[in-house]
Amino acid sequence: MLITCPYCGPRDVIEFTYQGDGNRERPDPASQNFEAWNAYVYDRLNPAGDHNEIWQHSGGCRTHLRVVRNTLTHEISSVAFVRGDHQGRGDHGSAARRKAEDKS
Numbered sequence: 422m423l424i425t426c427p428y429c430g431p432r433d434v435i436e437f438t439y440q441g442d443g444n445r446e447r448p449d450p451a452s453q454n455f456e457a458w459n460a461y462v463y464d465r466l467n468p469a470g471d472h473n474e475i476w477q478h479s480g481g482c483r484t485h486l487r488v489v490r491n492t493l494t495h496e497i498s499s500v501a502f503v504r505g506d507h508q509g510r511g512d513h514g515s516a517a518r519r520k521a522e523d524k525s
């Protein structure tokens with residue numbers, strides 16, 4: 422299975438680490454709603470078809486990606502940064518990019 426990283430291009434899945442179900446919404450950290458926390462920690466979808474997943478390119482640029490993968494065929498229909506374009510790399514990536522842009 423190949424995942425196309427927006428930074429690095431198509432790479433084998435062995436370079437990526439599955440980070441979990443991309444459909445979960447974390448409750449407010451101050452919340453004491455135990456049912457909401459229990460659902461966040463334990464409830465999982467198990468779809469036969471497209472599934473929204475979070476993957477990290479741990480063997481490459483380390484960016485977190487939102488991947489839509491068909492669980493029956495492993496076909497990937499969408500790959501995007503979890504936090505929007507360029508924000509998935511954090512401040513280090515932004516600083517490096519600004520530095521490169523300053524030189525041009």
Ligand SMILES: [Zn+2]
Pocket residue numbers: 426427428429430478481482483484
């Ligand atoms: Zn990458």
